[in-house]
Amino acid sequence: MRFLDSSTPDFAAGFEAVLATANLSTESVREPVAAILADIRARGDAALCDYTARFDRLDLVPASLRIDAATIDAAIEEVAPALLDALDLAATRIETFHRAQLPADLELDDPAGLRLGMRWTPLDAVGLYVPGGKASYPSSVLMNAIPARVAGVSRVAMCVPSPDGALNPLVLAAARRAGVSEIYRIGGAQAIGALAFGTATIAPVDRIVGPGNAFVAEAKRQVFGHVGIDSVAGPSEVVVVADGGCDPRDVAIDLLAQAEHDEMARAILITDSRELADGVAAAVADELSRLPRTAIAGASWRDHGAIILVPTIMDAAALSDRLAPEHLQIMTADPRAFFGAIRHAGAAFLGRWCPEALGDYIAGPNHVLPTGGTARFASGLSVFDFLKRTTWIESSEAGLTAIGPQAVALARAEGLDAHAESIARRLSANAPRL
Amino acid sequence: MRFLDSSTPDFAAGFEAVLATANLSTESVREPVAAILADIRARGDAALCDYTARFDRLDLVPASLRIDAATIDAAIEEVAPALLDALDLAATRIETFHRAQLPADLELDDPAGLRLGMRWTPLDAVGLYVPGGKASYPSSVLMNAIPARVAGVSRVAMCVPSPDGALNPLVLAAARRAGVSEIYRIGGAQAIGALAFGTATIAPVDRIVGPGNAFVAEAKRQVFGHVGIDSVAGPSEVVVVADGGCDPRDVAIDLLAQAEHDEMARAILITDSRELADGVAAAVADELSRLPRTAIAGASWRDHGAIILVPTIMDAAALSDRLAPEHLQIMTADPRAFFGAIRHAGAAFLGRWCPEALGDYIAGPNHVLPTGGTARFASGLSVFDFLKRTTWIESSEAGLTAIGPQAVALARAEGLDAHAESIARRLSANAPRL
Numbered sequence: 015m016r017f018l019d020s021s022t023p024d025f026a027a028g029f030e031a032v033l034a035t036a037n038l039s040t041e042s043v044r045e046p047v048a049a050i051l052a053d054i055r056a057r058g059d060a061a062l063c064d065y066t067a068r069f070d071r072l073d074l075v076p077a078s079l080r081i082d083a084a085t086i087d088a089a090i091e092e093v094a095p096a097l098l099d100a101l102d103l104a105a106t107r108i109e110t111f112h113r114a115q116l117p118a119d120l121e122l123d124d125p126a127g128l129r130l131g132m133r134w135t136p137l138d139a140v141g142l143y144v145p146g147g148k149a150s151y152p153s154s155v156l157m158n159a160i161p162a163r164v165a166g167v168s169r170v171a172m173c174v175p176s177p178d179g180a181l182n183p184l185v186l187a188a189a190r191r192a193g194v195s196e197i198y199r200i201g202g203a204q205a206i207g208a209l210a211f212g213t214a215t216i217a218p219v220d221r222i223v224g225p226g227n228a229f230v231a232e233a234k235r236q237v238f239g240h241v242g243i244d245s246v247a248g249p250s251e252v253v254v255v256a257d258g259g260c261d262p263r264d265v266a267i268d269l270l271a272q273a274e275h276d277e278m279a280r281a282i283l284i285t286d287s288r289e290l291a292d293g294v295a296a297a298v299a300d301e302l303s304r305l306p307r308t309a310i311a312g313a314s315w316r317d318h319g320a321i322i323l324v325p326t327i328m329d330a331a332a333l334s335d336r337l338a339p340e341h342l343q344i345m346t347a348d349p350r351a352f353f354g355a356i357r358h359a360g361a362a363f364l365g366r367w368c369p370e371a372l373g374d375y376i377a378g379p380n381h382v383l384p385t386g387g388t389a390r391f392a393s394g395l396s397v398f399d400f401l402k403r404t405t406w407i408e409s410s411e412a413g414l415t416a417i418g419p420q421a422v423a424l425a426r427a428e429g430l431d432a433h434a435e436s437i438a439r440r441l442s443a444n445a446p447r448l
Numbered sequence: 449m450r451f452l453d454s455s456t457p458d459f460a461a462g463f464e465a466v467l468a469t470a471n472l473s474t475e476s477v478r479e480p481v482a483a484i485l486a487d488i489r490a491r492g493d494a495a496l497c498d499y500t501a502r503f504d505r506l507d508l509v510p511a512s513l514r515i516d517a518a519t520i521d522a523a524i525e526e527v528a529p530a531l532l533d534a535l536d537l538a539a540t541r542i543e544t545f546h547r548a549q550l551p552a553d554l555e556l557d558d559p560a561g562l563r564l565g566m567r568w569t570p571l572d573a574v575g576l577y578v579p580g581g582k583a584s585y586p587s588s589v590l591m592n593a594i595p596a597r598v599a600g601v602s603r604v605a606m607c608v609p610s611p612d613g614a615l616n617p618l619v620l621a622a623a624r625r626a627g628v629s630e631i632y633r634i635g636g637a638q639a640i641g642a643l644a645f646g647t648a649t650i651a652p653v654d655r656i657v658g659p660g661n662a663f664v665a666e667a668k669r670q671v672f673g674h675v676g677i678d679s680v681a682g683p684s685e686v687v688v689v690a691d692g693g694c695d696p697r698d699v700a701i702d703l704l705a706q707a708e709h710d711e712m713a714r715a716i717l718i719t720d721s722r723e724l725a726d727g728v729a730a731a732v733a734d735e736l737s738r739l740p741r742t743a744i745a746g747a748s749w750r751d752h753g754a755i756i757l758v759p760t761i762m763d764a765a766a767l768s769d770r771l772a773p774e775h776l777q778i779m780t781a782d783p784r785a786f787f788g789a790i791r792h793a794g795a796a797f798l799g800r801w802c803p804e805a806l807g808d809y810i811a812g813p814n815h816v817l818p819t820g821g822t823a824r825f826a827s828g829l830s831v832f833d834f835l836k837r838t839t840w841i842e843s844s845e846a847g848l849t850a851i852g853p854q855a856v857a858l859a860r861a862e863g864l865d866a867h868a869e870s871i872a873r874r875l876s877a878n879a880p881r882l
Contacts, residue, residue, distance in 0.1 A: 096857060097858070097861055100854035100858050101858065103854045104854065104855075104858065107851070111556065114556055117551065120549065122544075122548055126541075130813060132830075135792075138792075138824065148863070152858070153862065184861055220824045220825040239679075239680065239820075242826060245673075263873070264873070264874060267866055267870045270870075271866040271869075273866070274866045274867070275864075301866075305865060306865050350842075353840065356838070358569075358572075358838075359838050360839075362838055362840040362841070363840070363841050363843075364841065364842035365843055367843045367844055367845050367847065367848045368842060368847075369870040370870070371859055371864075371867040371868070371870045372843060372855055373839075373841050374855075374859070374867060375854075375855040375858045375867075376855040377564060377841045377843075377851070378556075378564050379564060379839035380839065386673075388676075389836065389838070390571065390572065391676035392676060393838075396566075396837065402792075402823065402824075402825060402826060402827040404790070404793050404794065404795065404827075405794075405813035405814065405828055406797070406798060406813070407795070407796070407798065407806060407807050407811045407813060408783070409797075409799055409801045409802040411801050413802075414801045417537065417811070419534075420534035420537045420810055421538075421808075423530060423531055424531070424534050424538065424587055424810070425805055425808070427531055428585050429582070429741075430705070430708060430709075430741075431708070431740050432701055432705040432708045433805040434805070435701050436698075436701045436704075436705045436803040436805045437806060439698070439701065440803065
């Protein structure tokens with residue numbers, strides 16, 4: 015863990031080191047991923063079954079690629095009712111929040127006599143990638159699939175690898191609750207290829223979302239343009255801004271909730287209280303000794319954790335903006351005032367009663383958020399990721415007459431005469447042609 | 449030009465050929481672009497000046513990278529006042545339309561006692577790439593820079609190469625009118641590198657937009673993730689849906705306005721009138737003989753043009769949706785009804801008095817639009833490209849008590865104990881700790 019005091023001369027250099035983020039490179043798997051994608055494109059289902067046998071030790075035929083309803087039913091039977099209830103509350107709240115995001119169409123009357131507008135329509139089909147094994151999170155299924163369904167996407171096709179045949183029942187329960195249309199027991203670059211290009215069994219989609227390993231991330235990069243993709247997520251991160259009124263044990267466990275994700279996760283405390291800083295450092299060490307994921311959380315905190323001391327709590331705002339964190343917890347006396355001074359953050363959690371985990375699971379806003387400082391220009395997942403806009407212009411002869419001549423002048427200045435002519439000749443039907 | 453009749457048995461195969469779009473690969477310039485970007489990152493302004501001397505035959509020092517106000521003033525003096533007026537009308541209308549796009553923040557009261565919200569904020573800084581030479585279009589400067597300024601971006605830095613020192617005065621006039629903050633006389637991958645990573649003279653930006661050649665496109669791909677980029681545009685395309693009531697000469701010139709962009713551009717007519725189909729084919733040949741850009745437009749029409757005959761005009765909607773065209777002109781008796789049946793298009797032009805060129809220059813909606821069928825999942829440039837969202841959650845003790853236990857259950861099921869604990873211990877301060 016790095017301890018920095020913003021009033022010391024070496025602070026700038028230390029803060030630069032905190033800012034430096036790992037550049038996620040998938041360069042090393044570029045060639046094998048390209049080969050897999052080409053093979054899926056050429057051989058379809060047969061290639062899909064071959065790779066699944068090789069990587070997941072699972073023998074499939076095209077008819078067994080898709081997980082049938084009875085298997086899903088049986089899996090859901092295994093889940094404790096209280097857990098299904100929790101999943102349902104989360105899903106309902108996520109639906110409510112994302113429904114409130116839905117934008118309205120635009121239609122403008124124009125003084126020149128035209129009508130102008132913008133219409134939102136959903137994508138036809140979306141692919142959702144869900145990792146297998148330990149990183150197979152039901153909450154991520156809800157967070158990725160529900161915004162698509164709320165946006166009006168009629169077909170959501172999910173791929174989840176099933177190494178040695180193992181499936182996570184709660185993931186299947188989440189998929190059904192979220193309205194996923196189809197679930198396939200495939201993973202890796204081959205699953206991304208199938209979603210992007212389609213096979214005899216799996217129809218192609220228009221956009222692919224969801225996290226994955228380096229092969230999945232590189233495959234998404236390579237199919238981008240052919241279909242849409244979401245951004246490639248880096249390690250998760252939190253900035254906790256806390257003043258002297260906080261319980262250091264609360265702050266410590268919130269930092270560790272971030273650190274337990276993986277060794278590359280970053281948890282950063284910014285405070286104006288030396289006492290809190292010291293108390294949190296001690297509490298983290300204490301909590302770490304008891305956490306089940308102590309090896310992961312400990313490595314994250316040791317290598318990427320930081321505590322930054324600032325003169326006043328409002329000084330934390332500019333530092334936080336330079337980090338542009340994925341998650342920003344604001345545990346101060348007036349969290350709204352602090353949030354008002356923030357320009358860049360994926361998601362903010364206001365108050366001492368609002369640990370980030372509340373947003374990870376149940377509050378309603380999305381937990382798929384921009385990492386690694388990309389909150390400077392990127393946003394969390396939302397209904398906007400599953401909608402597209404068509405602008406439109408409607409003109410009468412009067413409208414064209416009002417603004418057409420200036421368009422003709424600009425087109426001629428750009429040397430695009432057919433552009434100019436397409437307007438000019440409509441303006442005066444009897445005028446000399448080109 | 450390909451002629452297809454949807455009632456014939458070979459139509460499906462012919463339409464597949466129309467659907468097949470050139471895959472824009474920048475693979476061949478991957479290595480040289482990577483080398484240029486690394487050099488800009490290492491040597492900054494010095495590298496920038498070296499590449500500009502080599503590629504643009506222009507000797508610069510860091511102080512002359514930026515085009516000064518006096519040079520811009522002098523250039524604008526050269527522009528005809530009528531052209532400046534046309535530029536101003538276009539800019540005003542583009543501003544009005546994009547201002548209407550601005551979204552509202554969201555704040556939700558929650559039955560569980562939390563408050564949830566979503567806040568839109570502008571990016572801090574945007575880079576705008578403008579090609580030099582013949583593809584240096586003032587209209588594109590307006591279309592890229594104005595949405596950024598309307599969104600609230602305070603710094604818009606523009607790069608335009610100046611081969612042998614040549615600059616387009618109308619491009620500089622457009623940049624000033626659009627509120628561009630800084631203009632640099634640099635281009636190519638080196639300009640993208642400077643915008644993404646910054647140099648001593650050019651501060652880095654958060655997102656880069658604007659068209660360019662293969663080097664520029666590949667450089668944007670490579671800096672993506674470090675900064676945001678817009679999508680890589682393919683050849684421009686139009687689908688014109690026209691019924692028997694149209695003048696074939698109007699339709700012909702509209703198709704050629706697309707074809708004159710470049711040899712790879714695609715212009716496609718879909719009609720229910722055999723007479724119109726024949727008339728347009730003849731009129732295109734006739735117009736081509738007189739167009740200044742006849743070589744380009746002729747090659748485009750010959751290699752990528754198509755006329756498709758359908759039984760009824762409403763049958764054109766499904767075919768158009770499969771093409772998901774960048775531009776869709778609807779020249780039918782009831783264009784609104786037809787538009788209502790359309791799901792995928794970048795921009796639509798309704799009525800016989802609404803040639804696409806009106807939207808290219810002056811109507812108000814953006815002319816930077818998704819190409820190559822990507823309108824299935826992508827949208828035209830808008831204020832949304834220059835804004836990002838921060839979602840937020842505010843919770844009290846009561847709010848956490850209402851929904852916290854279900855989050856704890858889900859976190860435990862995912863094996864993330866610190867997540868669970870960060871909520872659980874706040875719920876019962878005196879409960880046993882981990």
